[in-house]
Amino acid sequence: MTTMGSRESESRWSVESAAGDLRTRICAGEFRRPDGSAGQLPPAGSLGKEYSLSRQAMNQVIAKLAREGLVETRPGSRGAFVRDWEPLVFLPQQEFEATQDGPDADLLTRLVEAVARKGETRMDAVTAEPADERIGAKLGLRPGEHVGVRRRTSIVDGVPALTDDSFVSLRLVDGTDWMTPGSVARGTNKVLAELGHELAFAVDELRPRDTTDEENVRLGLGSGGSVHAIELISTAFDSEDMPVQVTVLTLPGPRNTVVYKRRRLKTEDGG
The missing domain is CATH 3.40.1410.10 (Chorismate lyase-like)
Known part of the structure; x- marks a missing residue:
């Protein structure tokens, strides 16, 4: 289940801290579909509003999580997809x-x-x-x-x-x-x-x-x-x-x- 709204627990977000928070949310299953399958993150613009970061900064966050193997981007799609990757x-x-x-x-x-x-x-x-x-x-x-x-x-x-x-x-x-x-x-x-x-x-x-x-x-x-x-x-x-x-x-x-x-x-x- 995806929850939206501002991330009030942190007064000033950076690319690193936003990536850490989003990583925790992904690993907790927040962005999975009701059947448990991997879902999709909100677009970078929407996530930027949550973290008070620019779209460019959120794209850096998503790119960092993609390098870690947690998400993947697909041509023509808005928002990254959570990867079904078992360590x-x-x-x-x-x-x-x-x-x-x-x-x-x-x-x-x-x-x-x-x-x-x-x-x-x-x-x-x-x-x-x-x-x-x-x-x-x-x-x-x-x-x-x-x-x-x-x-x-x-x-x-x-x-x-x-x-x-x-x-x-x-x-x-x-x-x-x-x-x-x-x-x-x-x-x-x-x-x-x-x-x-x-x-x-x-x-x-x-x-x-x-x-x-x-x-x-x-x-x-x-x-x-x-x-x-x-x-x-x-x-x-x-x-x-x-x-x-x-x-x-x-x-x-x-x-x-x-x-x-x-x-x-x-x-x-x-x-």
Whole structure:
């Protein structure tokens, strides 16, 4: 149900604050039809009156929400349409729970197919480059050492859902299939195992941040501004506790939910 009228709770609205309020209203289902299907926002002029903003400013608000994947505009239609987009539930623990077969051991494809959605991975680049300070520290590299990098974008139901970039010491993978442009038929984790560094466990770190300009391009968000995202930094170790691979995922908030499963370890007395 759509409610109109001025937004009296805020004395002075900006593009950012109006986008936040409208985002909350969309997520609460305010603009859905009586049958629950996705509805349409009022025209920018009408919304501008609610928020005491110009039509141009409201167009910026709508464009921001469109970049986040919450609404879409259609040629010839007044007002944006709410998108029926279910955030992808990303389960990092599944990396170690399933047999990793197929191109790049595509965890995303398995995840989305399990819930009857379509997933694919786009390979953006395979490069060798100097390790930045953060990646170098996590991999225990000396200053100036290079890393092999595989940059991927995961796409769900035709929408770029997250970026997925992996970093490994170049001296470990130089000249191997890990550096092959495009997909690796048996999976890159299998390549690491063949090199004597099977991934045994991982330490994950989560932090909120905004997307970068480069990520905006890869995620199809345009150049008009960043969106809130979750950064997941996963450092994978082999059985000798050597850090082998760092994977950095950027998950735009409206498109992803990260879920962890925890299990209590059994003690000797069975408790």
